[in-house]
Amino acid sequence: MGFASYSTELPPELAKMRDEVLAYARGYGLDPFETIFEMVDYEQVNALAAQGGFPVRYPHWRFGMEYDQLSKSYEYGLQKIYEMVINTDPSYAYLLKSNAMTDQKTVMAHVYGHTDFFKNNAWFSKTNRKMLDAMANHAVRIRNYMDKYGQDKVENFIDRCLALENLIDPYAPFSPRARAEDENAVKPDVQAEEPGRLRSPRDYLEKYINPPEFLEAQRKKAEEAAKKAKKIPSEPQKDILAFLLEYAPIEAWEHDVLSIIRDEAYYFAPQGMTKIMNEGWASYWHARIMVEKAMKDSELTHFADHNAGILAMQPGKINPYKIGVELFHDIEDRWNRGKFGKEYDDCENMQLKAKWDRNLGLGQKKIFEVRQACNDVTFIDEYLTEEFAERMKLYTYAFNRRTNQYEIADRDYRKVKEKLLFQLSNRGQPYVYVTDGNYQNKGELLLWHKHLGLDLDVKFSRETMKALSEIWRRPVNVETEVDGQKKLYTYQTGEFTEKFL
Amino acid sequence: MTHGELIGRKGKDTVSIPVPQIDIPNFRYGDKEQGGAGQGDGKPGDPIGQGNEQGGEGEAGNQSGEHMIEVDLTLQELAEILGEQLELPKIEPRGHKTLRSKTDKYSGIASQGPNSLRHFKRTFKEALRRQISTGTYDPSNPVIIPIKRDQRFRSWKADVRNENSAVIIYMMDVSGSMGDEQKEIVRTEAFWIDTWLRSQYKGIETRYIIHDATAREVDEQTFFRTRESGGTLISSAYKLCEKIIQSEYPPQDWNIYPFHFSDGDNWSGEDTRFCMEILEKSLLPICNVFCYGQVESRYGSGQFYKDLKEFFGPEHDDVILSKIENKEGILQSIKEFLGKGK
Numbered sequence: 001m002g003f004a005s006y007s008t009e010l011p012p013e014l015a016k017m018r019d020e021v022l023a024y025a026r027g028y029g030l031d032p033f034e035t036i037f038e039m040v041d042y043e044q045v046n047a048l049a050a051q052g053g054f055p056v057r058y059p060h061w062r063f064g065m066e067y068d069q070l071s072k073s074y075e076y077g078l079q080k081i082y083e084m085v086i087n088t089d090p091s092y093a094y095l096l097k098s099n100a101m102t103d104q105k106t107v108m109a110h111v112y113g114h115t116d117f118f119k120n121n122a123w124f125s126k127t128n129r130k131m132l133d134a135m136a137n138h139a140v141r142i143r144n145y146m147d148k149y150g151q152d153k154v155e156n157f158i159d160r161c162l163a164l165e166n167l168i169d170p171y172a173p174f175s176p177r178a179r180a181e182d183e184n185a186v187k188p189d190v191q192a193e194e195p196g197r198l199r200s201p202r203d204y205l206e207k208y209i210n211p212p213e214f215l216e217a218q219r220k221k222a223e224e225a226a227k228k229a230k231k232i233p234s235e236p237q238k239d240i241l242a243f244l245l246e247y248a249p250i251e252a253w254e255h256d257v258l259s260i261i262r263d264e265a266y267y268f269a270p271q272g273m274t275k276i277m278n279e280g281w282a283s284y285w286h287a288r289i290m291v292e293k294a295m296k297d298s299e300l301t302h303f304a305d306h307n308a309g310i311l312a313m314q315p316g317k318i319n320p321y322k323i324g325v326e327l328f329h330d331i332e333d334r335w336n337r338g339k340f341g342k343e344y345d346d347c348e349n350m351q352l353k354a355k356w357d358r359n360l361g362l363g364q365k366k367i368f369e370v371r372q373a374c375n376d377v378t379f380i381d382e383y384l385t386e387e388f389a390e391r392m393k394l395y396t397y398a399f400n401r402r403t404n405q406y407e408i409a410d411r412d413y414r415k416v417k418e419k420l421l422f423q424l425s426n427r428g429q430p431y432v433y434v435t436d437g438n439y440q441n442k443g444e445l446l447l448w449h450k451h452l453g454l455d456l457d458v459k460f461s462r463e464t465m466k467a468l469s470e471i472w473r474r475p476v477n478v479e480t481e482v483d484g485q486k487k488l489y490t491y492q493t494g495e496f497t498e499k500f501l
Numbered sequence: 502m503t504h505g506e507l508i509g510r511k512g513k514d515t516v517s518i519p520v521p522q523i524d525i526p527n528f529r530y531g532d533k534e535q536g537g538a539g540q541g542d543g544k545p546g547d548p549i550g551q552g553n554e555q556g557g558e559g560e561a562g563n564q565s566g567e568h569m570i571e572v573d574l575t576l577q578e579l580a581e582i583l584g585e586q587l588e589l590p591k592i593e594p595r596g597h598k599t600l601r602s603k604t605d606k607y608s609g610i611a612s613q614g615p616n617s618l619r620h621f622k623r624t625f626k627e628a629l630r631r632q633i634s635t636g637t638y639d640p641s642n643p644v645i646i647p648i649k650r651d652q653r654f655r656s657w658k659a660d661v662r663n664e665n666s667a668v669i670i671y672m673m674d675v676s677g678s679m680g681d682e683q684k685e686i687v688r689t690e691a692f693w694i695d696t697w698l699r700s701q702y703k704g705i706e707t708r709y710i711i712h713d714a715t716a717r718e719v720d721e722q723t724f725f726r727t728r729e730s731g732g733t734l735i736s737s738a739y740k741l742c743e744k745i746i747q748s749e750y751p752p753q754d755w756n757i758y759p760f761h762f763s764d765g766d767n768w769s770g771e772d773t774r775f776c777m778e779i780l781e782k783s784l785l786p787i788c789n790v791f792c793y794g795q796v797e798s799r800y801g802s803g804q805f806y807k808d809l810k811e812f813f814g815p816e817h818d819d820v821i822l823s824k825i826e827n828k829e830g831i832l833q834s835i836k837e838f839l840g841k842g843k
Binding site: 062065159162163164165166167313314317318319322323392393394395396397398399400403405406407408409410411416419420423428429430432449454455456457458460461462463464466467 | 523524525526527528529530531536537538539540541542543544545546547548549
């Protein structure tokens with residue numbers, strides 16, 4: 001796909017509009033990155049979207065597949081991308097040429113919401129803001145490998161890496177301890193003659209300070225520690241990609257490709273962690289900027305129509321835009337009226353609670369705080385209240401085998417919250433750790449699926465394990481649970497077996 | 502690979518086929534186990550369907566949603582692909598060519614007509630001819646000005662053809678033992694049969710009969726949706742089929758294709774004998790072929806297939822039997838049905 005011929009200059013009319021919208025946004029206290037808007041047609045926006053918003057990515061078939069899907073759904077009128085923005089400094093946002101002026105204005109306001117969020121939300125703080133360049137570098141490196149080793153070979157390896165793409169630890173960038181601890185743990189004092197012997201100030205105290213049974217216990221402890229230390233990793237490690245980078249017997253170029261995939265996975269992780277907040281925040285601001293400032297009377301119907309489209313709810317789905325924006329409104333309202341804290345929580349008079357108003361006016365301050373500190377999990381956990389769940393008509397649903405249908409299961413807000421949080425934590429994916437790189441002393445890999453009530457999809461697990469074993473070059477095992485029983489999946493040179501533990 | 506439903510919407514002349522998509526494997530949870538949270542009205546226990554996979558109108562953010570993609574093919578193309586794949590022979594129609602079909606073809610030129618049909622090239626040629634013959638054409642200044650009588654228009658001719666006509670009569674057992682999966686198989690198979698026969702005949706009609714212990718004629722929608730319980734009397738369907746043919750489709754003018762799908766259970770041996778009698782005496786003499794497809798089901802005994810096979814034996818090549826074990830068996834079964842070129 002050629003991107004060289006973009007004429008992306010913003011026409012003067014839109015440039016004026018951009019300055020106007022930016023001024024409004026700043027006026028409200030938003031602090032966005034400098035944002036560069038580019039005008040693209042639908043083919044270009046589809047091509048960009050297929051590549052995650054980046055004009056230059058490494059070559060891989062799935063981008064083509066995505067593009068094909070996006071352009072077909074656009075051509076058949078199933079879906080349209082109005083806007084796209086990438087988290088870089090300066091941020092790049094793409095405007096669809098065919099959008100109506102009102103839409104462009106809305107999109108700009110929406111984009112400034114996003115870029116403010118990118119800049120100020122803590123979970124984005126560790127992302128590479130020069131990712132545009134990094135992605136281009138990745139592309140060059142991978143192209144070079146393809147020239148050297150053959151396109152198919154490299155692409156196949158990328159396929160394998162992508163199967164493991166989600167095996168990272170999005171919280172790792174925030175805990176530098178994780179690595180350091182690991183290194184310390186490797187070398188406890190195994191060789192010491194008598195491990196754990198305490199220094200006795202007098203000889204005659206020796207047998208009281210260091211009785212034989214105490215020494216024995218100490219020795220055992222040390223042995224245990226030594227055993228543990230020999231185990232790699234010493235603790236279950238969630239960042240399996242990092243583990244592979246460190247220990248897998250792969251060639252240098254493979255190592256580099258894997259590290260590229262990992263870097264990109266970490267780059268995109270915060271967006272997965274803050275989908276509801278990010279879209280909610282952007283929708284909150286596009287609505288406020290439009291309604292309070294930027295919109296002309298004649299644009300009202302058009303704006304309202306499209307805004308309603310954005311916030312529309314569908315059965316069986318959570319619309320992140322809707323939930324996000326409503327939750328921000330709810331927080332703002334609660335902090336404006338002081339509907340929080342012990343006094344409010346303890347109040348049992350519902351009428352009083354509904355009319356509660358302490359005229360605090362803290363709403364604005366609070367939502368800015370929230371946008372800074374929270375991710376979707378903490379956002380929902382902290383601020384989704386019973387009243388809110390009721391107002392939003394939230395429910396949980398479950399699959400009914402008997403009727404072969406999904407059915408509404410419950411409207412209890414605690415259950416809804418639990419379900420939502422479950423879907424949001426670890427981005428709705430299973431928790432899988434690597435626990436042993438030398439399983440059964442045969443150099444096999446042992447993973448552990450932390451079972452939280454849901455079984456793994458066997459078909460997908462098998463394929464993933466296949467990819468993993470091709471990188472690890474030895475059999476791969478996964479410890480999991482199926483229907484409440486512990487099970488071990490093993491993938492060994494083309495063969496997938498399972499057994500109960 | 503994710504396989505969608507084989508056939509999606511059917512437009513006037515086109516079908517939509519969801520494109521298989523390649524999923525990159527990841528550790529993930531089993532699909533249906535998961536459930537989730539949603540928004541909207543309804544009481545606990547209310548079905549919310551499969552959920553709508555397509556995002557509505559909205560600002561797609563930087564993550565694309567999940568959706569099904571389809572490609573459009575014309576039915577003709579589809580039939581060609583099918584024919585090629587299965588090496589289906591062209592059907593030799595029988596009977597008189599009775600169905601007259603009329604199509605307008607723009608094949609001629611007229612000196613009168615509406616401006617929208619004006620043939621510019623011919624008009625200017627005509628003008629050139631006139632100008633040369635009257636000596637007003639100057640090659641050094643080649644200006645051609647058509648006047649009214651130079652104007653030429655496209656004109657059409659009605660092209661009347663006599664076509665063979667055919668009727669397909671689908672019969673299906675909807676008794677309790679035919680589950681959703683079985684019906685899905687029948688639906689898919691019926692679609693392909695339809696497509697192929699339509700590519701072979703110009704005028705084609707389809708009729709649908711469902712039966713359990715009694716038979717009735719229904720429309721296409723009902724045919725594929727209905728689930729009844731109760732016993733099975735196959736003869737009821739055959740009787741109704743015979744009646745429809747006799748009252749509406751004189752065999753000398755029509756190619757007649759009855760298809761019957763069932764899981765092979767019939768109420769009694771007596772009824773089975775009765776079925777054979779109807780088939781032999783009334784249906785077979787007037788039909789091109791009679792096709793029986795037996796869909797594998799957990800409950801069906803599959804006896805009817807054996808009975809038919811025993812009764813008609815291999816010398817009856819106008820009775821085609823096929824067993825369809827699962828979705829993958831559909832293509833093979835179509836080949837069996839249509840592979841004889843009848």
